[in-house]
Amino acid sequence: MSIQVVTDSTASLPPELSAELGITVIPTHVSFGTTSYRDGVDLDADEFYRLLETSPDHPTTSQPNPAEFAETFSQVEGDGPIVSIHVSTDLSKTVESARQGAAQVDREILVLDSRLVGPAMGFGVLAAARAGREGASMEDIQGIVADNAERAHILLVVQTLEYLKRGGRIGGAQAFLGSLLNVKPVLELNDGIIAPVTRVRTMRKANAAIADRIREQAPNGVSSWAILHAQAQSEHDRLKREVADGLNADGDTLPNLAVSPVIGTHTGPGAIGFAFLARA
Secondary structure, three states: OOOEEEEEHHHOOOHHHHHHOOOEEEOOEEEEOOEEEEEOOOEOHHHHHHHHHHOOOOOEEEOOOHHHHHHHHHHOOOOOOEEEEEOOOOOOOHHHHHHHHHOOOOOOEEEEEOOOOHHHHHHHHHHHHHHHHOOOOHHHHHHHHHHHHHHEEEEEEOOOOHHHHHOOOOHHHHHHOOOOOOOEEEEEEEOOEEEEEEEEOOHHHHHHHHHHHHHHHOOOOEEEEEEEEOOOHHHHHHHHHHOHHHOOOOOOEEEEEEOOHHHHHHHOOOOEEEEEEEOO
């Protein structure tokens, strides 16, 4: 009996790819004042960024509660094992909530901390789903997710650190606070925590910094990549042209992903991200 895979909406997977591989995606939550939305269900990226500009309330985020997880697990097809893969515990309590929900369901469920977020986490989710369809064991999939945590990386260029600061997710990027105006921080997720890489003044230099980091972290090349952006189409196109198109990736290539409302709450408008999976 094949293993089913569950993840959360911060994986930023294209819905059609999730559906094709039978991945169940549970939405995380974004609230403006007293109004709560389910990421990607009640609130898409365009509407979120409109609210971000017009709402008097700064958005807040929260994980699905244990009851939502229990309901989701109960609705997963079949009665075989489930592997539930989620955003880093240093960024969210989603894993804790998933484990509490799993305890309420009479089914074998393994909840895993990806140590990642966004498409970097998504690469592991996709690999797990494909392996599950091919008859992999729970132990095999646990190894796949652990390997992905070692080889997957995500870099972010934000227009301001204000949103990360407000959301309490600033991590090591605190060191960049108070820097000069018109400087774009380049950040990365390092062992589950936001960390600074460098500061640049132009997107051309940001793309060069991303390319440098890829060479450092993927000496054998890149097997998969993804670009996500928060209403920054021209910057996306430039990053794809200047960096992604030259990588000769032979795995998943996921351009033009939207920075989802939950991630966008912390990055703000104009952010752009590049995720990649280093070849073994």
